Amino acid sequence: MSVVSIPIVNKNYPMGCEDGQEMRLAELGKMVDARARQILDKIGPLPENALLATLCIVLADEIQNRPTPAATEADLKEILARIREIKNKISHQC
Numbered sequence: 001m002s003v004v005s006i007p008i009v010n011k012n013y014p015m016g017c018e019d020g021q022e023m024r025l026a027e028l029g030k031m032v033d034a035r036a037r038q039i040l041d042k043i044g045p046l047p048e049n050a051l052l053a054t055l056c057i058v059l060a061d062e063i064q065n066r067p068t069p070a071a072t073e074a075d076l077k078e079i080l081a082r083i084r085e086i087k088n089k090i091s092h093q094c
Contacts, residue, residue, distance in 0.1 A: 001017070009040065035055060035059065
């Protein structure tokens with residue numbers, strides 16, 4: 001297990017992650033920091049706990065409201081192949 005220091009609005013937060021995931025965690029931290037700074041630019045200074053709570057609510061709202069991607073043709077082919085595989089297993093059990 002590794003620990004990465006994630007800066008969010010000039011304060012570092014140590015975060016644990018699986019070995020090999022350090023770069024991904026650092027990139028996610030940059031995204032969170034950028035979003036936190038956007039919030040502060042819009043509404044002004046906030047105490048740390050209020051900023052983090054606001055940031056969580058904003059990110060949760062964005063996740064909940066993002067459009068669901070449509071299934072691609074490759075996805076549908078994979079689903080169909082899996083259905084056929086299950087059908088064959090059921091047929092052989094009877």
